[in-house]
Amino acid sequence: MKLLEYQAKQLLTESGVPVPEGRLVERLSDLDRISFPAMLKAQIPVGGRGKAGVVKFAATRTEAESIAGDLLGADIKGFSVTTLLAEAAVDILKELYVCCLNDKECNRPMFMVSREGGVDIEQLAKTSPEKIVRRHIDPLVGLMEYDIRALASELGIARDRRFAAVAKGLWAILRHQDATLVEINPLAVTDTGVTALDGKIILDDNAEFRAGVRRAELKAHQRERIRIQKSEPERLAETYDIAYVLMDGDIGIIADGAGTGMLTLDLVKDLGGNPANFCEMGGKAAAEAAEQAMEIVLSNPNVKSLLISLIGGLTRMDRVAEGIDAYLKRHGCPAPISVRMCGTKAEAGCRILSAHGIEATADLLTAAKAAVHYGGK
């Protein structure tokens, strides 16, 4: 779960990281309680807000009213803006970059820091990778005082109380609140020490079972504030917790594994077809997941041909076929269905499908060719 900036700032504050004073603005009257000059920032869960023109400086109340009037309700990158964060403007001496995450290359948590903050860090990594310094932390030892000193020295700043609070706060959020990314860009150097001007936190969805009420609160707030234009299949996929990626073609795809799902997608494309989606049922109860996957994929009106790609490792094919059968009995299917089915209990599965006139094949390429034939090409 990616937090909105104001939520990230709440977590940072709770963990001792200095941030500018801020208030939420949902309507123009909320501006009454804000002192100027201030920064006004749209609370939408996307990067590059500065470039998108939704982070603005307001010198006066009048300016702020005009900015807030424009931003509130505006549609930006697929999101409708419901909330702004107004923060006291800060005199910036210098902008730094600080980030704490797990390095997948060597399976260690690490800090990534740079003296050149405030920029697109991926761009910087490409053009001047030497300007980003990585420091790995042993997860079984934790963040030590010498790490904090080394980080301050890399950033060219003093190891004062405020910087120590930043380093410790980032570490605590990564390790003890189960974040997978905690990033401050920029971390501003001011007369009074460092301050987090922006905050990006991604929480690990897999750690929800131990996250407690705080995370439930953050989630509830997101439901209130994030207005996203989602398509029907995407909405259903979220409800059913099934992996689904909407694409712009007309061949619907359902697979029972991520790897074979991607292979099927590639094959369809190579054969000249256009996939309407990627959909992997995952390790849930097979019959139920199959029925839900059918509902998700067929709720996309563009689907003219349906390709079901099943290999039957952990999943029993007779159960999957029962799910497909249940869906077809209830709703029917406007598109021709091509099925590749093999593995555990495949014979029984094929028998169930043949009652609907579906002749499953064990060869993926054969099924993919049939699906492309039925699609728009």
Added chain:
Amino acid sequence: MAIFIDRDTRILVQGITGNVGRFQTRIMKDYGSGIVAGVTPGKGGQVVDGTPVYDSVEDAVREHDINAAISFVPAPSAKNAAFEILAAGIPFLVLTTEGIPENDIINIVRHAELTDGRVLGPDTPGLISPGRCKLGVHPHEMFREGPVGIVSKSGSLSYEVARVLTGAGIGQSSVVGIGGGPIWGTTHEDVLREFENDPETKAVVLLGEVGGKLEHRAAAFIESHMTKPVVAMIVGRSAPEGARMGHAGAIVEGEAGTAASKLNALAQAGARTATTSHEIVNILKEIGV
């Protein structure tokens, strides 16, 4: 010999009394795998299909000489269970569990380093040496003994390719699933090293997917260390940027994560690349396997 496991591997099953653990243990046993003990806290003294169950790994290793383990423990308890295996000195752990928090995986892998253990996974179907031993959940009728080693992130993709190979008369020495990521206890590179040193493996099929840089590291290893032929297939060539393609690690973020860049690196390193299982068969036949 096969890699990591063989006929004489003595296996402990963690979570043996759960639905999946019980079901898969029976299938592994029928296949001929040497399952010697199971562990579920609080269920010590029970017997599951002839396999004695212990309360703790410590108890099990006191009674049996164990050199490999497979865990079916659910994500919330997976870290504790894995630590227990490693602390007891068992050198090889297959971690099938999906959805373990990132911090826990990081800790498990670090703990494995300190105890000289190897963790395969998480989120892996395990591995199979056809005809000898299965330490995983593979639909084993799709596999048969032979000279080709397969290493794959995705379980389903390794089944698919092995099935087509078997159909074409090409058997496998070992088929290893390393898991869907984004953190791996064992990488393509680690498995390639084992295949390179395994006298029975004549050629290797490397199966990868979009996201991360694992395949680039494999390419570097192929270039510098592999003498055996490698055929590579990377799926997700048509994956849109930023979308999560089923696996936690399968997200294209930046150029290095794309299938094109991985295929390019592997080809540069001397691997042959393929786009379908049938093409893999043709290449293997061409190089005389």
